[in-house]
Amino acid sequence: MADLDQVLSYVDRERQRFVADLVTWCRIPSISSSEQHRGEVRRSAEHLRERLMALGCTTSAILETKLHPAVYAEWMVDPSKPTLLIYGHHDVQPIDPLPEWHSPPFEPEEREGRLWGRGTVDDKGQVLIHVNAIEAFLRGGGALPINIKMIVEGEEEIGSAHLDDLMQEHRDRLSADFVVVSDTAMFGRGIPSLCVGLRGIAYFDITVRALTMDAHSGSFGGGVQNPANALARLIAGLHDENGAITIAGFYDRVRTLTEGERKEIAALPFDEKAWLASVGATAVAGEKGYSTLERVWTRPTLDINGLSSGFQGKGPKTVLPAFASAKLSCRLVPDQDPREIAKLVEAHFQKHAPAGCSVEVDYLHGGHPYLAPTDHPVYEIAKRAFTRAFGQPTVFIREGGSIPFVRTIADRTGKPCLLMGFGQPDENAHAPNEWLDLENYHLGIKSAVYLYDELSRTK
Amino acid sequence: MADLDQVLSYVDRERQRFVADLVTWCRIPSISSSEQHRGEVRRSAEHLRERLMALGCTTSAILETKLHPAVYAEWMVDPSKPTLLIYGHHDVQPIDPLPEWHSPPFEPEEREGRLWGRGTVDDKGQVLIHVNAIEAFLRGGGALPINIKMIVEGEEEIGSAHLDDLMQEHRDRLSADFVVVSDTAMFGRGIPSLCVGLRGIAYFDITVRALTMDAHSGSFGGGVQNPANALARLIAGLHDENGAITIAGFYDRVRTLTEGERKEIAALPFDEKAWLASVGATAVAGEKGYSTLERVWTRPTLDINGLSSGFQGKGPKTVLPAFASAKLSCRLVPDQDPREIAKLVEAHFQKHAPAGCSVEVDYLHGGHPYLAPTDHPVYEIAKRAFTRAFGQPTVFIREGGSIPFVRTIADRTGKPCLLMGFGQPDENAHAPNEWLDLENYHLGIKSAVYLYDELSRTK
Numbered sequence: 060m061a062d063l064d065q066v067l068s069y070v071d072r073e074r075q076r077f078v079a080d081l082v083t084w085c086r087i088p089s090i091s092s093s094e095q096h097r098g099e100v101r102r103s104a105e106h107l108r109e110r111l112m113a114l115g116c117t118t119s120a121i122l123e124t125k126l127h128p129a130v131y132a133e134w135m136v137d138p139s140k141p142t143l144l145i146y147g148h149h150d151v152q153p154i155d156p157l158p159e160w161h162s163p164p165f166e167p168e169e170r171e172g173r174l175w176g177r178g179t180v181d182d183k184g185q186v187l188i189h190v191n192a193i194e195a196f197l198r199g200g201g202a203l204p205i206n207i208k209m210i211v212e213g214e215e216e217i218g219s220a221h222l223d224d225l226m227q228e229h230r231d232r233l234s235a236d237f238v239v240v241s242d243t244a245m246f247g248r249g250i251p252s253l254c255v256g257l258r259g260i261a262y263f264d265i266t267v268r269a270l271t272m273d274a275h276s277g278s279f280g281g282g283v284q285n286p287a288n289a290l291a292r293l294i295a296g297l298h299d300e301n302g303a304i305t306i307a308g309f310y311d312r313v314r315t316l317t318e319g320e321r322k323e324i325a326a327l328p329f330d331e332k333a334w335l336a337s338v339g340a341t342a343v344a345g346e347k348g349y350s351t352l353e354r355v356w357t358r359p360t361l362d363i364n365g366l367s368s369g370f371q372g373k374g375p376k377t378v379l380p381a382f383a384s385a386k387l388s389c390r391l392v393p394d395q396d397p398r399e400i401a402k403l404v405e406a407h408f409q410k411h412a413p414a415g416c417s418v419e420v421d422y423l424h425g426g427h428p429y430l431a432p433t434d435h436p437v438y439e440i441a442k443r444a445f446t447r448a449f450g451q452p453t454v455f456i457r458e459g460g461s462i463p464f465v466r467t468i469a470d471r472t473g474k475p476c477l478l479m480g481f482g483q484p485d486e487n488a489h490a491p492n493e494w495l496d497l498e499n500y501h502l503g504i505k506s507a508v509y510l511y512d513e514l515s516r517t518k
Numbered sequence: 519m520a521d522l523d524q525v526l527s528y529v530d531r532e533r534q535r536f537v538a539d540l541v542t543w544c545r546i547p548s549i550s551s552s553e554q555h556r557g558e559v560r561r562s563a564e565h566l567r568e569r570l571m572a573l574g575c576t577t578s579a580i581l582e583t584k585l586h587p588a589v590y591a592e593w594m595v596d597p598s599k600p601t602l603l604i605y606g607h608h609d610v611q612p613i614d615p616l617p618e619w620h621s622p623p624f625e626p627e628e629r630e631g632r633l634w635g636r637g638t639v640d641d642k643g644q645v646l647i648h649v650n651a652i653e654a655f656l657r658g659g660g661a662l663p664i665n666i667k668m669i670v671e672g673e674e675e676i677g678s679a680h681l682d683d684l685m686q687e688h689r690d691r692l693s694a695d696f697v698v699v700s701d702t703a704m705f706g707r708g709i710p711s712l713c714v715g716l717r718g719i720a721y722f723d724i725t726v727r728a729l730t731m732d733a734h735s736g737s738f739g740g741g742v743q744n745p746a747n748a749l750a751r752l753i754a755g756l757h758d759e760n761g762a763i764t765i766a767g768f769y770d771r772v773r774t775l776t777e778g779e780r781k782e783i784a785a786l787p788f789d790e791k792a793w794l795a796s797v798g799a800t801a802v803a804g805e806k807g808y809s810t811l812e813r814v815w816t817r818p819t820l821d822i823n824g825l826s827s828g829f830q831g832k833g834p835k836t837v838l839p840a841f842a843s844a845k846l847s848c849r850l851v852p853d854q855d856p857r858e859i860a861k862l863v864e865a866h867f868q869k870h871a872p873a874g875c876s877v878e879v880d881y882l883h884g885g886h887p888y889l890a891p892t893d894h895p896v897y898e899i900a901k902r903a904f905t906r907a908f909g910q911p912t913v914f915i916r917e918g919g920s921i922p923f924v925r926t927i928a929d930r931t932g933k934p935c936l937l938m939g940f941g942q943p944d945e946n947a948h949a950p951n952e953w954l955d956l957e958n959y960h961l962g963i964k965s966a967v968y969l970y971d972e973l974s975r976t977k
Binding site: 092152153155156159217218244258260262269270271272274275276277278279280281282283284285287288290291292294295296297298334335338339340341342343344345346351354355358359360362363364365366367368369370371374375376377378379380381383384385386388390413414415423424458459460461484487488489490491492 | 717719721728729730731732733734735736737738739740741742743744746747749750751753754755756757793794797798799800801802803804805810813814817818819820821822823824825826827828829830831832833834835836837838839840842843844845847849872873874882883917918919920943948
């Protein structure tokens with residue numbers, strides 16, 4: 060059994076090198092949504108696999124999918140010991156708009172205790188938290204206290220399209236006693252947090268067509284449908300005056316919050332002003348009858364993520380656009396089903412498409428919402444581990460974002476997913492100037508050390 | 519006094535040579551919007567001036583502006599006779615996309631009774647209609663029956679930026695009893711037409727801002743304003759359920775159509791199906807209570823010309839956009855005033871901007887609508903002249919587009935602008951494969967001959 064103090068002092072000793080390792084990995088622009096970055100995603104997978112092999116894993120593999128590869132490794136130290144499966148991802152979000160970055164997205168830069176760059180916190184840094192904890196046990200303490208399996212996929216930012224296939228194909232390999240996912244954020248700086256709820260998602264491309272070519276707005280304006288105006292009307296009609304979504308059947312499966320859940324959320328030290336300021340918002344908005352945290356964590360949404368139509372250059376151009384498009388996504392909550400929502404969205408648009416316009420609804424991807432079984436003993440174990448690392452009580456939180464794979468993993472392994480995340484709420488994970496708090500990175504590694512230690516005593 | 523039969527038979531005799539002269543002029547690529555074609559625009563002006571000097575004009579000049587020169591010429595035959603001012607332009611539209619042209623844009627080619635090439639109908643052919651009519655009087659009949667002044671500008675396709683300055687500077691020179699503009703289209707083949715109404719325009723950039731950066735739609739969706747959804751609601755709110763514009767005061771100055779005007783429009787042989795098919799539209803749309811031609815010619819509109827927000831690439835990206843923009847323009851009708859409309863639009867957006875969003879309304883440019891004083895005797899005179907040339911009744915039509923210089927000329931000369939155009943509705947004036955109907959060219963010259971003849975009897 061490793062001496063925990065030695066493991067922890069190894070973590071302290073290697074603190075700077077762990078950052079340097081992260082910088083090296085983040086230099087690989089593994090943007091999974093970009094066709095031209097396909098080779099970089101593979102390079103990122105290979106880079107990670109080499110790192111894991113250097114740590115003497117007992118098995119490792121590049122797991123191929125139809126698109127981007129995942130990385131798999133395991134350290135099977137003793138069949139009598141509990142086995143932990145760790146999930147992470149090595150692909151990253153796109154970087155546009157590039158001009159808004161203060162330093163190049165793929166040349167991570169350390170400033171003010173933060174590491175700035177694409178992938179630093181989402182999710183390469185969080186993957187390395189575990190890799191570093193494993194290293195600390197192996198090199199600092201001499202041995203791992205539990206068996207560890209790790210799967211790091213390359214398609215999380217495009218909806219984990221092939222994760223389910225992967226987990227089906229490798230289901231024997233992926234069996235474990237506990238499952239941990241590090242891809243979320245803490246409630247705030249210094250507050251260790253376990254995320255017990257995630258929203259799901261359903262994402263669409265909507266295209267409204269009225270003409271086969273851009274037409275002269277003088278010669279045709281007022282006589283034919285303008286698809287941009289029509290799209291705006293369709294979008295506007297998706298919410299009522301209370302901010303509720305008008306799509307028939309949309310709320311049918313939404314679970315009502317219990318009084319207990321509402322109290323737990325209300326008890327959190329939520330700094331609404333700081334939260335708004337983090338994205339430069341001046342007022343809260345949304346569905347009436349719910350607090351802001353309730354809306355973001357426990358209520359479904361429908362947001363436009365992009366609009367595109369007609370002339371977008373400088374100055375005037377007097378065209379009636381041939382078509383208008385929107386990126387539209389719904390965040391879903393238990394027990395909404397993305398495929399069912401997709402059907403409702405499609406039906407809504409077809410029903411409300413005005414004469415002279417055709418509407419195309421392209422369902423791009425979906426992910427199920429997730430609510431953890433917090434009565435499972437692993438939640439108390441994890442709380443203890445994090446509290447030891449941070450010296451602060453651990454809180455249960457939820458996350459408004461979607462991590463579709465969590466549901467996939469929970470379903471495929473039959474185990475609850477322990478979401479231990481070390482990001483910060485304002486870390487710009489999907490925006491320019493993504494950053495990782497380096498103190499959290501360090502305490503995250505220690506949390507992982509404590510967690511593996513705690514888990515080793517469950518068998 | 520010239521013998522009209524001799525003048526007309528001169529037109530018949532020189533028919534082919536008149537086409538050849540047009541081909542020569544059209545070979546000069548006088549694209550006014552292209553910096554690199556600046557010298558060509560000047561060459562085009564000089565070419566025209568030489569042609570006019572060869573016709574023995576009493577005065578001629580290249581009129582300089584800050585950019586492209588105009589050409590001026592006059593034939594003052596007798597101060598006791600009426601004076602006609604003719605407006606045209608010698609600059610042309612750009613030619614892209616070049617691959618779509620069936621023959622080179624600046625090597626005009628005759629096929630199926632049409633002359634294909636940039637500038638053939640817009641507007642060099644229409645300028646030469648008058649030049650040829652003048653020649654026919656001078657060489658076929660021996661003398662002009664009226665005084666003629668001609669101004670042919672080089673900046674029409676870039677908004678006649680310096681026409682007002684020119685007309686101010688040369689206001690004494692440009693005084694006339696009648697003003698004719700040949701730069702519009704006929705209602706259809708074989709239907710001589712006088713355009714008596716043009717819509718004005720007011721063009722805006724609208725930007726709705728809610729965040730200072732794109733934010734994660736999971737972490738913030740449902741909690742803050744989404745500017746793309748807000749923009750859609752604002753746009754949707756601009757029309758009521760009958761397609762009428764909801765901006766307070768918008769219709770205050772709109773003239774109600776008289777029963778006579780409605781009957782005149784209804785009597786036109788409008789082929790709605792062919793009109794829709796020309797842009798691939800499947801249904802008419804717009805304000806209730808008006809026919810399609812009434813809507814396009816006589817009712818104001820509010821159309822979105824472009825939309826831009828958030829993520830516009832392929833696939834999904836889960837952002838709340840920081841801002842959303844629209845290009846928005848109103849076509850205006852008598853007696854709406856673009857500056858007044860700009861104020862109403864601005865006030866509307868500021869009034870309806872939701873909490874948490876700021877709205878910026880940028881008024882890019884405007885142009886006044888025009889309605890000809892059709893009770894002025896020149897309209898009956900012109901009708902008679904065209905009917906004599908075409909052997910068909912002449913109709914009054916309007917144009918949904920805007921020709922800002924018409925109002926400039928009308929205001930500066932204090933005379934009604936007679937819009938005698940010989941284009942066709944589908945002549946591709948601003949698109950690849952522009953063409954001029956050569957029968958119309960020929961009958962246009964005869965129409966000008968008859969018009970000058972008729973005008974000579976007004977004093």
